[in-house]
Amino acid sequence: MAKNKTEKNWMPRWFYQLASPRWCYDITGKLLPAFSVLALLLLLGGTVWALLFAPADYQQGNSFRIIYIHVPSAILAQSCYMMMALAGAIGLIWKMKVADMVAKACAPLGASLALLALATGAIWGKPTWGSWWVWDARLTSMLILLFLYLGVMALHSAIENDSTAAQSTAVLALVGLVNIPIIKYSVEWWNTLHQPATFKLTEKPAMPAEMWLPLLVMLVGFYCFFAVSLMLRLRHEILRRERRSSWVQALVESR
Amino acid sequence: MKFESMADFIGMGGHGLYVWLAYGIALAILLLNVVQPLRQTRQLLNQQARRVRREKGLS
Numbered sequence: 665m666a667k668n669k670t671e672k673n674w675m676p677r678w679f680y681q682l683a684s685p686r687w688c689y690d691i692t693g694k695l696l697p698a699f700s701v702l703a704l705l706l707l708l709g710g711t712v713w714a715l716l717f718a719p720a721d722y723q724q725g726n727s728f729r730i731i732y733i734h735v736p737s738a739i740l741a742q743s744c745y746m747m748m749a750l751a752g753a754i755g756l757i758w759k760m761k762v763a764d765m766v767a768k769a770c771a772p773l774g775a776s777l778a779l780l781a782l783a784t785g786a787i788w789g790k791p792t793w794g795s796w797w798v799w800d801a802r803l804t805s806m807l808i809l810l811f812l813y814l815g816v817m818a819l820h821s822a823i824e825n826d827s828t829a830a831q832s833t834a835v836l837a838l839v840g841l842v843n844i845p846i847i848k849y850s851v852e853w854w855n856t857l858h859q860p861a862t863f864k865l866t867e868k869p870a871m872p873a874e875m876w877l878p879l880l881v882m883l884v885g886f887y888c889f890f891a892v893s894l895m896l897r898l899r900h901e902i903l904r905r906e907r908r909s910s911w912v913q914a915l916v917e918s919r
Numbered sequence: 920m921k922f923e924s925m926a927d928f929i930g931m932g933g934h935g936l937y938v939w940l941a942y943g944i945a946l947a948i949l950l951l952n953v954v955q956p957l958r959q960t961r962q963l964l965n966q967q968a969r970r971v972r973r974e975k976g977l978s
Binding site: 707711715716717718719720725726727729730733734737772773776777779780783784787788790791889892893896897899900903904907912913915916917919 | 920921922928931932933934935937938940941942944945948949951952953955956957959960963964967968971
């Protein structure tokens with residue numbers, strides 16, 4: 665009998681634990697310091713490397729150094745969107761509260777990263793293409809990504825009920841997922857000013873190692889930073905939603 | 920080091936404005952993404968603490 669019961673649990677135990685807001689609050693509290701230190705070191709080291717030691721581009725000169733924040737923020741903005749849609753789907757299918765909270769936490773973070781990618785792109789575009797903005801496929805699809813994030817945030821603030829808001833935003837996020845491959849292949853499908861991807865899984869980067877190594881450091885640093893900010897936002901959302909529960913009450917009184 | 924002097928570094932070969940503007944915006948957005956959730960959490964906890972005190976005072 666006992667064996668039969670364990671066989672029925674085809675989902676691993678941590679998956680159920682993740683569903684507990686309190687367990688999630690505790691585990692993120694333990695993970696935060698490590699990720700914070702890692703993010704700080706990688707971003708500081710990467711910035712010094714990018715600004716002082718990486719060579720200037722032979723055509724673009726020093727404006728090339730903008731790549732070290734433009735590419736990581738653009739990649740993160742898309743990763744964050746996929747995570748938001750995935751968490752939203754998990755919330756829809758398994759009615760998992762924590763997944764809803766993760767999806768909600770992703771929206772403002774992703775919006776700010778998309779904004780950063782667009783802003784640095786515009787600043788880079790001015791000296792390189794001679795224009796702050798062109799209605800190019802890559803730029804336009806990235807702008808749509810920003811609007812999708814803003815749409816999710818607007819829905820969250822418009823709908824009072826937390827679970828209804830989670831359902832509607834999850835549907836919006838899933839529909840908007842179609843934009844992600846459009847962003848990725850926009851530089852191949854349409855004639856564009858935008859240069860193709862720096863990092864590809866199957867090929868070596870076209871730029872020399874002394875240029876792409878600091879970029880890799882910045883990218884990993886941005887991922888660590890993303891983890892830190894997402895956990896901070898998630899913890900706030902957990903506390904807000906669970907504010908009536910006894911463990912949050914105990915936490916408040918123990919301060 | 921790719922720069923001869925401090926002025927050279929600030930100037931970025933004529934692209935100083937663009938490079939520093941981009942890095943400045945990045946710093947602002949990253950900081951905001953850490954400060955904002957921390958402030959929200961502190962506000963929430965303070966608000967809950969006030970509520971607990973109020974309810975204790977009533978009973």
